[in-house]
Amino acid sequence: MDLAALEARIARVEDVEAIKQLKARYCEICDDSHNPDEIVKIFTEDGIWEGKGIGKAQGHAAIRELFVGFQKAMSYSQHMVMNPIIEIQGDTATGRWYIFVPSTFRHGNQAKWQAARYSEDYVRENGAWKIKHLRIAGPRMSADYETGWAS
Numbered sequence: 001m002d003l004a005a006l007e008a009r010i011a012r013v014e015d016v017e018a019i020k021q022l023k024a025r026y027c028e029i030c031d032d033s034h035n036p037d038e039i040v041k042i043f044t045e046d047g048i049w050e051g052k053g054i055g056k057a058q059g060h061a062a063i064r065e066l067f068v069g070f071q072k073a074m075s076y077s078q079h080m081v082m083n084p085i086i087e088i089q090g091d092t093a094t095g096r097w098y099i100f101v102p103s104t105f106r107h108g109n110q111a112k113w114q115a116a117r118y119s120e121d122y123v124r125e126n127g128a129w130k131i132k133h134l135r136i137a138g139p140r141m142s143a144d145y146e147t148g149w150a151s
Contacts, residue, residue, distance in 0.1 A: 034074065047063065080100045
């Protein structure tokens with residue numbers, strides 16, 4: 001194997017790992033009471049957060065406001081993402097993830113189980129990966145804690 005091919009393989013592995021860390025940071029911010037000041041740091045300036053049935057926000061100010069709303073609506077969440085499929089194309093990338101989230105909504109102290117799928121676009125800015133467009137493709141499952149999802 002030539003050195004250039006090895007360097008390219010290592011760069012790809014490093015990029016995939018950096019995007020996994022970015023997604024882990026996203027989950028950490030969500031579980032830190034949907035911290036509106038931190039969330040904008042991991043999106044591009046013109047980034048988009050879009051969730052089917054939830055809403056759409058573009059740009060730091062709108063994403064921050066969306067997360068203020070999440071903060072008011074939810075008292076607890078534990079975002080767990082898994083099964084990433086990440087594809088790198090130079091300074092852009094795409095990712096797909098499954099998510100499972102136990103959460104508590106403030107209204108009625110309602111505990112829920114939620115599962116969905118993320119589809120995301122990323123861009124490298126000044127050497128760091130950021131989220132360009134995050135899409136949640138509707139809930140695959142949303143159920144009350146007490147009754148579960150089987151019914």
